[in-house]
Amino acid sequence: xxGMSATPDASAQSLFDGCPSGAxxxxxVEFGRTGKMPPDLGKWLNDxxxxxxxxxxxxxxxxxxxxxxVSSWLVQTDxxxxxxxxxxxxxxxxxxxNLKSTGVDFADIRYVLMTHGHFDHVGGAAAxxxxxxxxxxxxxxxxxxxxxxxxxxxxxxxxxxxxxEPDMVVKDGDTIELGGNSFRVVETPGHTWGTASYLFDARxxxxxxxxxxxxxxxxxxxxxxxxxxxxxxxxxRVRALVETGDEKVEVHxxxxxxxxxxxxxxxxxxxxxxxxxxxFVDPQAxxxxxxxxRAGAVERLEVEKKK
Numbered sequence: 001x002x003g004m005s006a007t008p009d010a011s012a013q014s015l016f017d018g019c020p021s022g023a024x025x026x027x028x029v030e031f032g033r034t035g036k037m038p039p040d041l042g043k044w045l046n047d048x049x050x051x052x053x054x055x056x057x058x059x060x061x062x063x064x065x066x067x068x069x070v071s072s073w074l075v076q077t078d079x080x081x082x083x084x085x086x087x088x089x090x091x092x093x094x095x096x097x098n099l100k101s102t103g104v105d106f107a108d109i110r111y112v113l114m115t116h117g118h119f120d121h122v123g124g125a126a127a128x129x130x131x132x133x134x135x136x137x138x139x140x141x142x143x144x145x146x147x148x149x150x151x152x153x154x155x156x157x158x159x160x161x162x163x164x165e166p167d168m169v170v171k172d173g174d175t176i177e178l179g180g181n182s183f184r185v186v187e188t189p190g191h192t193w194g195t196a197s198y199l200f201d202a203r204x205x206x207x208x209x210x211x212x213x214x215x216x217x218x219x220x221x222x223x224x225x226x227x228x229x230x231x232x233x234x235x236x237r238v239r240a241l242v243e244t245g246d247e248k249v250e251v252h253x254x255x256x257x258x259x260x261x262x263x264x265x266x267x268x269x270x271x272x273x274x275x276x277x278x279x280f281v282d283p284q285a286x287x288x289x290x291x292x293x294r295a296g297a298v299e300r301l302e303v304e305k306k307k
Contacts, residue, residue, distance in 0.1 A: 016044055019053065019068040024258035032220060045069060048090040055098045056266055058280045059202040061181075062211075062253065065098035067091050068263070070120045071255050073213065074102060075200055077179025080110035083135075084198060084213050085255065088123025089161065095124055096131070106131050110178055111168075114139040115215035115255055116195040117147030119154070119161050126162045137167040138176070140187060142194025144169065170196070184247070188238065190231025190297075191216020197238065202251050204278045211251035212286075214238060217259050219297060225304040228297055235294045242283050242290070250283045260289050 016024050027041040044050055051067040058064065066072035066087060072095055073084040081104055087095045099106070109132045114122045117139070125137055139147070144166040151163035170176075172187035184199040195216040202211040222228055241249045254260050268279045 016050070016068070019257070019263040021258040021261045021264055024069065028218075028258070032218065046090055048094060051091065052094060053098075053263075055101050056270070058253065058266070058269060059204050059209075059211075059251075059278070061201075061203045063102045064266075065095060065102065066257075067094060069256065069258065071213075071253070071257060071262075072098075073253055074099065074104065074109075075181065075183075075202075076104075077181040079179030080108045080134075082111045082113060082176075082178060082181075082183060082200070083109055083128075084113045084253075085115055085121045086112060086124030086128055088119050088121075089159070092124040092127045096128075107134055109135045111135060111176060111183070112137045113176075113183065113198050114143060114147075115197070115213065116192045117143045117145070117150055117163075118192065118216075118221070119150060121255065122147045122163065123161045125164045129164050137164060138170055139166075139168075140171060140185070140194050140196045141166075141169050142189070143192070143196060144194070146192055146194045172196075186212075186237070186241070188215055188234035190227060190234045191218060192221055193227065193230070195234075199241070199247060199249065202253070202280075204281070209250045209278075209281050210247045211253050212238065212241065212249050213253050213255060215255065217254070217256060217293060219300050222300065222304065224307075225301055228301040228304050232294060232297045232301070235290055235297065239287060239290045239294075242286055249286070250281050252282075252286045252289065253280070260285065 027038050031037055051069060053067050055063050055065050061076045063074040065074050070087060071085060072087050075082045112135050147163045151161055154160045170185045172185060174185040176183040181201050186197045186199060188195050188197045197215045198213050200211055202209050252260060254262060257263055265279045
């Protein structure tokens with residue numbers, strides 16, 4: 001597997017055994033507060049063996065093919081597949097194996113929707129592109145710009161990565177129709193200026209729900225108060241999609257599982273009995289998460305204004 005040492009660091013491997021959302025989130029909060037990566041978290045984030053997650057299905061047409069700390073979603077339609085985000089570095093090999101284990105024909109992957117230009121979400125594009133002969137790689141213009149620039153800046157660092165040339169550019173309100181599903185682009189700047197979220201249908205038996213993958217959750221790449229204000233506006237827009245939007249968003253398939261108890265909900269989902277509701281259909285949990293994100297952004301705005 002790419003980037004793995006022959007003998008993974010034992011402490012990093014066991015640090016967050018079982019992918020506990022609360023413990024991981026706590027470390028990331030510390031990172032955000034201090035601006036310094038906790039050494040144990042840093043080791044774990046680059047330990048492919050410790051991060052390994054077997055693919056699983058929250059919905060009939062959706063597979064989780066990511067790792068513990070960062071997500072990748074495979075959405076099946078009647079005319080091919082859509083992959084959301086590409087992972088990176090030490091996890092690209094695992095993403096490829098996860099995709100294979102779902103049984104997908106790589107030639108049937110038609111689109112790769114990328115949320116924003118940070119390496120953990122687009123760093124796998126260069127490795128995936130030659131493997132997916134019929135796929136268009138999709139991002140906003142701002143997303144492409146920040147990804148290309150970030151990869152260029154990495155060239156002189158120990159963790160250099162490469163980005164593909166811009167392919168398909170989308171903007172707010174664009175919709176990709178594929179095989180009876182509708183993937184709508186919602187630009188949600190703030191996490192980065194080029195961040196986009198995607199809406200799509202998730203099927204559960206005879207029921208279909210509108211899902212969102214919110215493109216960026218953290219405030220770890222802020223360049224001033226204007227960006228935080230944009231983040232707050234984006235969070236408010238997501239809230240409106242849940243509360244009053246015509247599409248009735250009820251599901252959040254997150255870019256980072258520790259943000260909303262993804263693995264804990266996975267365990268509940270796997271124990272689901274016939275007739276039980278799908279734990280991932282939870283608009284109130286999504287609203288609660290949005291309120292938490294907004295409150296944190298309001299606090300951050302005051303900090304940024306004093307700089």
